Ligand code: HEC
């Protein structure tokens with residue numbers, strides 16, 4: 001979704017809010033749902049009402065990502081029954097912490113149809129999380145891993161950027177992301193996500209925002225944990241923390257407008273998509 005994303009988010013959001021009420025009514029009688037066993041707790045029950053109002057149009061009544069707007073979205077809405085999440089502070093393959101989900105819902109996901117839900121009261125956001133966790137039995141069977149520690153960032157420098165460029169070369173980041181980070185590497189057009197949908201690596205030279213946050217620490221975390229359900233791997237075993245910071249500095253050097261549009265773009269996304 002490269003074309004005028006803000007406008008697209010807004011219109012999609014309006015559609016989904018408009019259709020949400022209707023879908024919620026139709027959904028009342030669905031059977032065997034949610035997968036979770038019996039009675040919902042009080043927060044889950046509250047979350048269900050909010051979900052049926054705000055989320056169902058994209059994520060679907062069953063939480064499987066097949067809401068009525070899903071055909072028009074790329075990337076597709078998350079399938080909560082898999083419990084596979086891109087934005088985590090936990091190790092690759094591990095469940096996210098509630099705080100990870102809370103941060104995602106609050107922030108929204110840049111370059112996707114997922115809006116920021118910052119305008120909802122914090123209790124609503126917590127209850128929504130309680131409810132979306134009922135879609136997968138994994139949340140009953142497994143513990144989320146602990147948050148992986150993010151060491152202090154060493155100062156950015158020309159040397160660090162240069163070392164990061166070398167790592168980008170050595171670790172074959174370019175094969176997907178392209179030599180200049182524009183998302184056009186030789187394997188870029190062959191990539192699919194875990195549900196089989198085509199996925200392209202984000203053009204690292206545009207803007208200064210990333211799916212899972214926009215700070216250097218967020219970027220470090222992306223590289224450390226990987227984005228589960230996508231071809232973007234975790235580099236925590238292959239690279240030392242200092243090398244990861246070098247890569248962060250290198251990626252920042254690709255963003256020609258980093259520091260200029262960040263603030264304004266963020267405020268824009270909250271006010272425009274959050275309504
Ligand atoms: C207009 C469509 C739309 C609506 C409405 C919407 N989402 Fe999403 N959501 C998406 C899309 C698309 C993605 C996948 C983005 C991606 O993979 O980059 C997503 C992803 C997510 C994720 C996964 C984050 C991760 O780390 O993988 C969570 C959690 C989520 N949405 C929660 C919600 C909740 C809660 C609501 C309702 C308050 C909601 N969404 C409403 C489109 C929507």
Ligand code: HEC
Nearest residue numbers: 171172173176199200201202210211212227230231232247
């Ligand atoms: C096998 C292909 C592949 C390799 C190798 C790879 N990536 Fe990725 N990367 C992806 C894809 C695909 C995405 C997009 C995921 C998405 O849209 O959810 C991505 C996402 C990212 C993001 C997050 C962008 C965003 O939108 O938030 C960063 C940063 C990144 N990659 C950097 C790197 C670096 C640095 C390396 C090497 C150390 C690397 N990648 C290696 C495929 C790859």
